[in-house]
Amino acid sequence: MNFLPVPPEYIPVLIVAIPLFGAFLTPIISRINGKVRNIFAISILGITGFLVFWLSTEIFTNNMIYTYVFGGDSNVIGSGNSAYAIRILFEVDSFGIFMAIIAIIVAFIGTLYSYSYMKKETGLDKYYTLILLMTAGMMGMLLTGDLFNFFVFLEITGISSAALVAFWIDKKYAVEAGFKYIIISAIGALFVLLAIALLYGQYNALNMSVLANTITNFNLIDQIILILLFSALAMKAGIVPMHMWLPDAYGRAPASISIMLVGATLSSLYAVFRVIFTLYGKVFLSVSIQTLEFVTTANILGGFIVLLAVLTMLVGVIMALKQNNLKRLIAFAALAEIGYMILGLGIRLAAKSVIYDTEGTAISILNPAYTQAALTGSIFHILNDALDVGLLFLVAGAIYYATKETSLDRMGGLARNMKYTTIFFLIGLFAMSGMPPLNGFASKIIIYESAYQLSPLVSIIAILSSIMLLACFVKVFHSAFLGPKQPHLKNVKEVPKTMLVAMGLIAILIIIIGLFPNLVIENAVKPTVDAILNNTAYISAIIGGA
Amino acid sequence: MFDLEFFRINTGSGYWDPILWIFAFIIILVIVYVIRNLGKKDFKKSGEKSKVFLSGNPEYDKEQMHIKGSNLYWGFTESMKWLYDILNRFHTGNVSDYVLWFVVVMAALFIVMTISGGI
Amino acid sequence: MISFGIPYLAVVGLILIGLFALVFKKNLIKMVIGITIIESGVNLFLITLGYREGSIAPIYTSSPGGIMSLPVPQALTLTSIVIGVAVLALMLSLVIHIYRHYGTLNVNKIAEGEK
Amino acid sequence: MKNSEGMSKIVKTAASTIFVFTLIYGLYVIAHGHLTPGGGFQGGAVVASGLVMLIVVFGSSWTMKKIKEENLSILESFGAIGFIGLGFLGLLFTGIFFKNFIVGHNMFFGMIPDFGSTIANINTGGVLPLMNFAVGLKVIAGLFAIVLVMAHATSSYSKEAGKK
Numbered sequence: 032m033n034f035l036p037v038p039p040e041y042i043p044v045l046i047v048a049i050p051l052f053g054a055f056l057t058p059i060i061s062r063i064n065g066k067v068r069n070i071f072a073i074s075i076l077g078i079t080g081f082l083v084f085w086l087s088t089e090i091f092t093n094n095m096i097y098t099y100v101f102g103g104d105s106n107v108i109g110s111g112n113s114a115y116a117i118r119i120l121f122e123v124d125s126f127g128i129f130m131a132i133i134a135i136i137v138a139f140i141g142t143l144y145s146y147s148y149m150k151k152e153t154g155l156d157k158y159y160t161l162i163l164l165m166t167a168g169m170m171g172m173l174l175t176g177d178l179f180n181f182f183v184f185l186e187i188t189g190i191s192s193a194a195l196v197a198f199w200i201d202k203k204y205a206v207e208a209g210f211k212y213i214i215i216s217a218i219g220a221l222f223v224l225l226a227i228a229l230l231y232g233q234y235n236a237l238n239m240s241v242l243a244n245t246i247t248n249f250n251l252i253d254q255i256i257l258i259l260l261f262s263a264l265a266m267k268a269g270i271v272p273m274h275m276w277l278p279d280a281y282g283r284a285p286a287s288i289s290i291m292l293v294g295a296t297l298s299s300l301y302a303v304f305r306v307i308f309t310l311y312g313k314v315f316l317s318v319s320i321q322t323l324e325f326v327t328t329a330n331i332l333g334g335f336i337v338l339l340a341v342l343t344m345l346v347g348v349i350m351a352l353k354q355n356n357l358k359r360l361i362a363f364a365a366l367a368e369i370g371y372m373i374l375g376l377g378i379r380l381a382a383k384s385v386i387y388d389t390e391g392t393a394i395s396i397l398n399p400a401y402t403q404a405a406l407t408g409s410i411f412h413i414l415n416d417a418l419d420v421g422l423l424f425l426v427a428g429a430i431y432y433a434t435k436e437t438s439l440d441r442m443g444g445l446a447r448n449m450k451y452t453t454i455f456f457l458i459g460l461f462a463m464s465g466m467p468p469l470n471g472f473a474s475k476i477i478i479y480e481s482a483y484q485l486s487p488l489v490s491i492i493a494i495l496s497s498i499m500l501l502a503c504f505v506k507v508f509h510s511a512f513l514g515p516k517q518p519h520l521k522n523v524k525e526v527p528k529t530m531l532v533a534m535g536l537i538a539i540l541i542i543i544i545g546l547f548p549n550l551v552i553e554n555a556v557k558p559t560v561d562a563i564l565n566n567t568a569y570i571s572a573i574i575g576g577a
Numbered sequence: 578m579f580d581l582e583f584f585r586i587n588t589g590s591g592y593w594d595p596i597l598w599i600f601a602f603i604i605i606l607v608i609v610y611v612i613r614n615l616g617k618k619d620f621k622k623s624g625e626k627s628k629v630f631l632s633g634n635p636e637y638d639k640e641q642m643h644i645k646g647s648n649l650y651w652g653f654t655e656s657m658k659w660l661y662d663i664l665n666r667f668h669t670g671n672v673s674d675y676v677l678w679f680v681v682v683m684a685a686l687f688i689v690m691t692i693s694g695g696i
Numbered sequence: 697m698i699s700f701g702i703p704y705l706a707v708v709g710l711i712l713i714g715l716f717a718l719v720f721k722k723n724l725i726k727m728v729i730g731i732t733i734i735e736s737g738v739n740l741f742l743i744t745l746g747y748r749e750g751s752i753a754p755i756y757t758s759s760p761g762g763i764m765s766l767p768v769p770q771a772l773t774l775t776s777i778v779i780g781v782a783v784l785a786l787m788l789s790l791v792i793h794i795y796r797h798y799g800t801l802n803v804n805k806i807a808e809g810e811k
Numbered sequence: 812m813k814n815s816e817g818m819s820k821i822v823k824t825a826a827s828t829i830f831v832f833t834l835i836y837g838l839y840v841i842a843h844g845h846l847t848p849g850g851g852f853q854g855g856a857v858v859a860s861g862l863v864m865l866i867v868v869f870g871s872s873w874t875m876k877k878i879k880e881e882n883l884s885i886l887e888s889f890g891a892i893g894f895i896g897l898g899f900l901g902l903l904f905t906g907i908f909f910k911n912f913i914v915g916h917n918m919f920f921g922m923i924p925d926f927g928s929t930i931a932n933i934n935t936g937g938v939l940p941l942m943n944f945a946v947g948l949k950v951i952a953g954l955f956a957i958v959l960v961m962a963h964a965t966s967s968y969s970k971e972a973g974k975k
Contacts, residue, residue, distance in 0.1 A: 044908040048895060055891035058884050102901075102909040160888075179772055186779045190786055197790055203797035207806060210724070210790040211672050217731050217783050218676060218718070224776060225711070225738050231769065232745040258686045262679060272678045275668055331693040335686065350664060353654055355647045401589055439646025468595035468602075473586060480588040502650070510646035515639040546595050548586050670807040672727065676718045757846050759928040778852055785957045792964055 042086040043099040043121040046131065047170045049079050054163035061156035069146050072159040076142050076166060080135040083170075087128045091558050096572040097123040098176065122176025122240065124569055125562035129410070129555055130173045130301045133417045136540070137294035138166040144425055144533035145287040147526070148432055158198060165191040165291060172298045176573065178227045179237045181302070182220060189216030189267075192295050196284040208276075208283035215276045219263040219299075226259035239310060240573035243566055247313045249328060260306045267299035270373060271343040274366050278350075281362035286428020289358065290421040293365065297413055300372060304563060307332075307376070312566030315380060333380025337485070340377050341492050343370030348499040355439050357427045357507060361420065364463065364503055367496055368416040371478055374493065375409020378402055378485050401484040403560065408477030410563070411556045415462070415470040415544065422459040422537045423504075426452055429526045429534065430511065436520075439507065444516040448523040453512050455534045460508060462541045464501035470541050473548035703744040710737030724794065724801045728787045735780045742769045742776065816870030826868040833861030837951075844943035845920075845936035851943040855950025862955045871962040883956040890949025897938050897945065911937040 037045065053075035061068040090097065099121040123131075142162055149155060168191060171184030193216060197209025231237055233252050234245045246253055262273070269277035277296070281289045307315055315329045347367025354360035379402045429452045436442055446453040462469035465476075475497060483490035525531075544551050562568070585592045629636050654661060667674075710733055717730030746769030752760060754767035791801070798806050817823065837858030844850030866874050901910035913921045914937035924935045933940075 041902065041906070041908075044902070048898065048902075048908065052892070052895045052899070055888040055895065058888045059892075062885070100907070102907065102911065104907065157884075179775070183775060183779065186783070190779075190782055193790075194786060197793070200793055203794075206790055206793045206797060210787065210794055211675065213783065213787050213790060214672050214718075214727065214731065215675060217787070218679060218734070220779075221731070221734050221738055225741065228738060228742045228745060228769075228772075231742075231772075254690045255687075258683055258690060262683045262686060265682070266679050272667070273675070273682055275670070275675050275678070279670070328690070328693045331689055335689050346664065349657075349660065350668070352650060353661060404589060442646070443640075443643045467593075468598045473593060473595070476593050477586065477588055480590065484589070506646060506649045510644065510649060514643035517643070518640055546599075547584060548593070548595065549584055552586060671803055672807075673719050673722070673803055676715070680715060680719070753848065755846075755848065756924075756928055757931045761928060774852070781954070785961075789957075789961055789964075792961060 037082075039086060039089050040097065040099065042082050043097055043123045043174055044101070046079055046082050046086070046174065047121075047167050049082070050075060050163045050167040050170065054160050054167060057160045057163060058156050061159070065155065068156060068159060072163060073139070073142050073146065075163060076135065076139045079166070079170070080139050083128065083131050083135045086123065087132055087555075090123065090125055090128050091555055094125065094558050094561065096562075096568060097121075098572055099123075119175075119177045119180050120238070120573070121174045122569070122572060123174050124572075125555075125558040126301070126304070126410075127173045129559040130298065130413070131170055132555075133297060133414055134166070134169040134173060134294040136537075137290055137417055137421055138162065138169070140421060140425070140533050140537055141287040141291045143536075144290070144428070144530055145285070146529045148287055148428055148530055149285065152198075154198075158195070161191040161195050162288075162291065165195065165295065169294055169298045173301060176239050177237055178230065178239055178242070181239075182224050182227055185223060185267075185299075185302075186216075186220045188295050188298065189213070189220055192216075192280075192288070192292055195288045196280045196292070198285055198288065199283075202283070204279075205283040208279040211276050212280040216267060219267045222259050222263035226256045226263070229256050229259070238573060239305075240570045243310050243312055244570045244574060246311060249311075249314045253311075253314070257306070257311060260310075261303065264299050264302045264306065265339075267296070268303055268373075269296055269366055269369055270339050271346045271366070271370075274343065274346070277366055278359050278362040281365060281424070282356060282359035286358070286424050286431065289362075289424040289428070293417050293420050293424070296369070297417055300369065300413065303373070304376060307380070308563045309566045309569055312569075316564060316566060327383070329380045330383060333377045333382070336373055336377030337381055337489060338377075340370045340374035341489060343367065343373065344493060344496040345370075348496045348503065351503045352499060352506070356437050357430065357439055357442075357511065358424065358437065360439075360503060360507060361423045361427055364423075364500055365416070365420040367500060368412070368420060368463070370496070371412050371475065371493065372409045372416065374482060374489070375405040375407075375412070375478055378405035378481050379409075382485050399484070401481040403564075404477055405481035405485075406560050406563065407552065407556055408474050408481060410559050411548075411552060412471075412474035412478065414551070414556075415474045415541075418537050418541050418544070419459055419463040419471055422455060422534060422541065423463060425530070425534045425537070426456045426459060429530055432526050432530070433523045434520055439510045442511040442517070442520070443514045444512075444520065445523065446512040447516055448520075449512075449525050451525060451531050452534070455538050456508065456512065458538045458541055460501075460504040462545065464504055465497045466501065469545035470548065471545075473545060703740060703747075707737045707741040707744070710734065710740065722803050724791050724803060724806075727803070728784070728791065731787070732780070732784060735776070739773045739776055739780075742773045745769045816873050818868050822868055826864055830861050830865060833864070834858055837861065838947075841943055841947035842940070843931070843933065844947075845939040846931045846933065851946025852950050854943075855947040856954060858947070858951045859954035859958070862951070863958045866959060866962050871959060871966050874959060875963055878955075878959070880956055880960055883952045883959070887949050887952035887956065890945045890947070890952060893945030893948065894942055897942055901938070909938075911939070913937040913941075 053072065057068060057072060060071050086097070089095075101119045101121075103118055142159075145158070145162075149158060152158070165188055168184045168186075168188030172181060172188060175181050175184060190213070193209050193213035196212050197206050199205040227237065229252060230242055233256075234242055236242055236245065266273040281292055284292060315332075344367045347363050347365075347370060351360050351363035351367065354363060379398070382399055382402050382405075384399045429449070430442065430445065431437060433449060433452075434442065434445070458469065460466075462471040465471040475493070479490050479493055482493050584596045585594045714730045714732075714734030714737060717733065718727050721727055721730065746766035748763055748765050751763045751765040754764040754770070794806065795801055800806065837854045837856075840847075840849040840854030840857055841851055842854075844854065898909045901912045902908045904910070904912040913919060915921060915923060918934075920934060920936050920938075920940045922932065922934045924932060
């Protein structure tokens with residue numbers, strides 16, 4: 032397997048360092064030629080993607096955790112009980128690498144798409160610099176094992192993506208959306224930093240494993256830290272009612288950036304999972320016999336998250352039904368999809384079952400089997416959502432490229448001129464709204480089932496919002512693609528080949544995952560769920576012992 | 578060699594198998610095709626019976642007959658107007674409100690945490 | 697011992713002032729100032745965490761000896777300041793562009809445009 | 812060509828004199844970053860503030876003529892490449908990213924200082940002074956470019972508004 036000159040231990044750092052290096056090389060390379068710069072950016076992301084996939088095969092098959100310490104041999108000074116963790120380090124487990132795969136696919140496709148999509152724009156050297164910087168930021172967020180380092184990468188992602196949202200600086204809505212996004216990400220990151228400072232003051236550590244090992248009793252400081260971290264990261268993940276920036280930013284950015292923003296949002300969602308299951312793992316994952324019949328904090332927090340998830344799904348689809356701006360509609364639909372992901376998270380926390388003996392006294396407490404399934408569906412849905420939403424954004428971008436129209440009212444009959452785009456839109460439509468046999472259905476059915484076990488009402492709402500998603504996209508399909516050719520759209524041509532290739536790659540992935548969902552679940556999602564729930568492995572990878 | 582179980586996802590009370598679904602889909606397509614072929618062969622598409630009838634009104638140009646995006650689901654949005662009024666009141670597009678909601682969620686979580694009172 | 701509490705009170709005060717400016721002030725520049733105030737509050741908190749009473753700066757060069765304050769929070773604060781400069785620059789340049797497009801900095805008037 | 816823009820002649824002369832000292836002080840802070848408080852960012856900020864003083868005194872369009880914004884961004888990326896390149900060199904020589912691979916070589920910032928309180932010796936620190944130089948270059952170019960572009964944008968806008 033070792034056909035590269037790099038041993039796999041070095042890959043975690045290269046995944047972040049190569050895009051970062053490429054980002055700063057881009058302004059110099061773009062002095063040569065625009066074409067060379069575009070190919071340079073694509074190939075940098077290609078190399079990074081290759082490294083990510085290679086590392087992921089190592090991690091998924093062996094189910095191990097790679098750590099990489101910056102600037103030194105080991106991260107520990109002293110030994111035994113007086114050991115003191117220092118140094119920034121990367122800690123890559125299955126969950127991190129799974130999200131990294133999603134982020135790199137999204138970034139690579141977005142860059143490939145921008146080759147033709149952004150060809151006529153000026154200032155492209157900054158565009159590609161920011162894209163590479165944003166990729167490095169997302170990768171750093173997903174792979175780091177150090178909380179302060181996480182904050183730095185969060186800010187890098189936030190700054191570069193806000194600048195990219197406002198890339199069409201001559202459009203006033205784009206500038207406004209960029210301003211909103213930078214305010215939101217600055218606030219979010221500052222509150223994350225406040226929480227990190229509280230953690231540092233309380234436990235004298237910044238390392239996630241050390242902190243996860245220390246946080247056992249859920250005292251007031253821990254609760255405040257959790258509140259700060261959860262609400263700040265949930266805002267960056269776009270959970271209702273803190274979602275309002277999301278349609279602005281997604282809808283006004285160039286389509287190639289919208290798909291990358293999906294990756295950035297999902298990275299924040301990753302952080303929510305990471306905080307709850309790893310940092311607070313000893314609080315939320317352990318089941319103690321003392322709390323047998325009480326409702327635990329985990330249950331109440333889970334109920335709250337389920338409530339947020341239901342709100343997210345409903346607000347997303349209901350607002351999407353009304354929109355006339357195509358990209359804004361897709362953005363609201365993407366919001367609804369985020370609801371499904373945190374629904375799985377909420378179910379995992381909210382549900383518990385108590386086992387009684389014959390005399391009716393409780394003897395043990397456990398998380399029912401369907402909570403595992405809920406988490407599986409949720410993680411699987413993260414992958415599917417990134418692909419589906421990404422494909423739809425790319426189709427919206429293709430329509431904008433061909434017609435220069437954003438409003439659905441000004442479209443019609445595009446299927447007559449844009450055959451391939453129509454096919455890709457249909458694939459995206461069916462996948463997004465959870466129609467069999469595409470990938471959206473495979474993950475949604477797992478979520479429906481587990482939601483039904485928790486409460487039939489939640490399941491009904493989930494199915495209802497899926498149906499309404501279908502209705503939203505049927506509206507788009509009818510008003511944009513069907514019908515007679517509109518007079519002002521007579522000369523519309525199919526989009527250039529690189530854009531079709533970018534869309535086609537995602538469409539092929541969607542079909543493959545749709546047809547062989549078990550392949551993905553067994554080989555990637557199951558190890559990921561195991562890694563999420565097994566926080567002792569995460570802890571012991573750094574500080575040793577059990 | 579061909580293991581059907583391999584493609585299946587067990588969901589708890591059942592399973593989902595896309596390959597099986599596609600088989601079923603193809604079979605249903607064939608049945609539909611057969612039924613369709615049972616229809617009358619001598620139907621002519623031209624003539625008075627295939628013309629558009631708009632309650633006696635004259636037929637518009639083809640371009641104008643296209644139902645625009647904002648007209649679709651008009652009935653739904655009209656009947657759910659109360660809901661959209663509420664939702665529109667929240668979606669002000671004002672950055673201050675976005676930050677306010679962040680504070681509100683923090684406060685709500687704090688209340689939830691305080692009520693639950695830790696483990 | 698009461699003197700230890702004052703920086704923390706200042707931190708809470710700064711963060712609340714910043715949030716107040718963000719929520720209730722309608723001028724975009726004032727909102728940007730609000731974010732900067734929150735950032736100052738968080739930075740002050742980080743610095744306070746590492747401070748020990750009567751300590752010297754953590755530099756070995758020609759040091760007079762004695763207890764040193766913890767350098768890690770200072771490094772964190774410095775990083776946070778550097779990031780803050782970048783965020784501030786980006787926000788202000790976006791404000792310049794917003795003023796170009798809308799001709800106003802009032803957040804309510806800007807929000808009227810998009811529903 | 813007579814430069815009508817900017818402030819009066821007295822201010823211009825004074826600023827030109829002060830600028831030299833600001834520059835030297837900033838470069839001193841960068842060079843001694845591994846010994847005293849300060850470093851690449853702080854020294855770079857000092858130098859950049861000197862340059863910003865030039866913008867204020869001489870006007871942004873005059874400065875824009877002298878220094879192209881694109882050249883500044885090239886300079887900035889050279890600083891960043893230097894920083895990451897040092898990390899990669901550490902990876903190359905010792906197999907650890909950002910490893911201080913120079914230390915212990917007795918030359919080129921390679922000396923190891925004595926333990927405890929010592930007298931400042933500039934020949935220490937390994938890659939840290941080099942990183943400070945890289946960061947300083949990046950901060951000088953970056954901050955200057957930011958302020959220059961923003962000053963130019965606002966001044967050109969106020970000119971447009973004045974015409975109307």
